Amino acid sequence: MKCKDFNMEMINRYIDGELNPEEKIRLRNHLEKCKYCRNYIREIRDIISVVKERREVPDRVWERIKKRIHLFNRKRFVCRFIFVPAVAVAVFLFAFIFSAKKGMDISVDDYIQKQLGYLNGEPLIDSRYLEVKSEEYVVDSLLNDEL
Amino acid sequence: MITENIILNAGKRDPDAFQRIYLEFKDFVWNIALKTTGNQTHAEDVTSEVFIRLFKNIRKFEFRSSFKTYLYRVTVNTTLNYLKKENRRKTKHLNEDFKELRDCQIKHEFDEKDLADKLLSKLDINKRILIVLREIEGLSYDEIARTLNMNLGTVKTNIYRARDRLRKIYEEVKDEM
Numbered sequence: 001m002k003c004k005d006f007n008m009e010m011i012n013r014y015i016d017g018e019l020n021p022e023e024k025i026r027l028r029n030h031l032e033k034c035k036y037c038r039n040y041i042r043e044i045r046d047i048i049s050v051v052k053e054r055r056e057v058p059d060r061v062w063e064r065i066k067k068r069i070h071l072f073n074r075k076r077f078v079c080r081f082i083f084v085p086a087v088a089v090a091v092f093l094f095a096f097i098f099s100a101k102k103g104m105d106i107s108v109d110d111y112i113q114k115q116l117g118y119l120n121g122e123p124l125i126d127s128r129y130l131e132v133k134s135e136e137y138v139v140d141s142l143l144n145d146e147l
Numbered sequence: 148m149i150t151e152n153i154i155l156n157a158g159k160r161d162p163d164a165f166q167r168i169y170l171e172f173k174d175f176v177w178n179i180a181l182k183t184t185g186n187q188t189h190a191e192d193v194t195s196e197v198f199i200r201l202f203k204n205i206r207k208f209e210f211r212s213s214f215k216t217y218l219y220r221v222t223v224n225t226t227l228n229y230l231k232k233e234n235r236r237k238t239k240h241l242n243e244d245f246k247e248l249r250d251c252q253i254k255h256e257f258d259e260k261d262l263a264d265k266l267l268s269k270l271d272i273n274k275r276i277l278i279v280l281r282e283i284e285g286l287s288y289d290e291i292a293r294t295l296n297m298n299l300g301t302v303k304t305n306i307y308r309a310r311d312r313l314r315k316i317y318e319e320v321k322d323e324m
Contacts, residue, residue, distance in 0.1 A: 008307050008308075008311065009303075009304075009307060012303075012306070012307040012310065015310075040314075043314050043317070044310050044311075044313075044314055046317075047266065047310070047313050047314055047317055048282050048310070050262055050263050050266065050317075051182075051263050051266060051267060051278060051282050051283065051313070052282055052283060053263055054174065054178050054283060055177070055178065055181060056174065056177075057173045057174060057177040057194065058191070060191070061173070061177070061191055061194050061195055062169060062173075064191070064195045065169070065194075065195045065198045065199065065202075068195060068199050069162075069165075069199070069202055072199070072202070072203065073160070
């Protein structure tokens with residue numbers, strides 16, 4: 001028959017050795033009279049001792065971990081010293097080619113057109129350049145005249 | 148004894164420092180894995196996964212908590228994730244009409260297990276982790292609360308209930324034997 005004064009917390013604290021001396025005496029007095037609580041404590045202690053058993057790790061676990069660490073380090077090496085530099089070089093080359101292409105202000109077709117135009121008597125130099133040159137030329141000549 | 152220096156060296160991928168950490172903590176990681184999963188193969192998977200995670204992330208350890216608490220947390224989380232994946236895998240298998248085959252395997256596994264494994268396997272996973280940390284690893288209630296990020300009172304109450312549940316399971320198992 002279950003104990004009407006059964007106190008799970010008190011009993012567990014007793015099992016864990018957490019009761020103060022006064023509580024301990026009170027519980028012990030109760031246990032002398034109560035078979036249910038005595039059996040409960042014994043059963044919990046038995047179960048704890050059954051469950052408590054520890055086992056050792058098989059050696060193969062460390063071998064397995066070492067293999068995985070080796071794989072991880074290899075991947076890291078490939079990533080750090082091969083993949084990343086390769087990507088960096090590719091990005092650099094792409095940027096270089098792209099910027100070089102952008103820097104050319106005349107396409108092959110335009111160049112051929114200009115050359116053909118020159119053969120037909122058109123000026124080879126960009127007219128804007130000529131305008132700027134002529135303005136500079138005018139200013140320079142005016143200054144020279146003043147001097 | 149694992150010093151701060153050993154942990155820092157392991158963070159710099161020093162294999163000797165990492166091996167010292169493994170030797171120091173292998174047993175508790177193994178026992179948590181074994182008692183929680185209740186299966187040697189699963190325990191091997193979990194233990195190696197825990198140490199691989201540790202190897203990859205040890206440099207991020209900031210010494211705010213004790214290293215032991217940190218490792219307990221990694222172990223418990225890895226075990227829970229593993230069990231979730233394993234359950235999904237089992238469900239998938241069952242859905243693929245392997246139910247009969249799986250039942251045979253599970254029965255066979257249980258025949259080979261000893262009493263402790265049998266008792267723990269019948270406990271729900273949250274209670275099982277509490278029992279393993281408290282009774283097998285001998286952690287204090289306070290350490291368990293910190294490891295699982297739980298309130299101290301809740302930890303105590305749940306452990307008392309878990310013990311009581313184990314006692315009832317023990318009665319059932321005795322009747323079956």
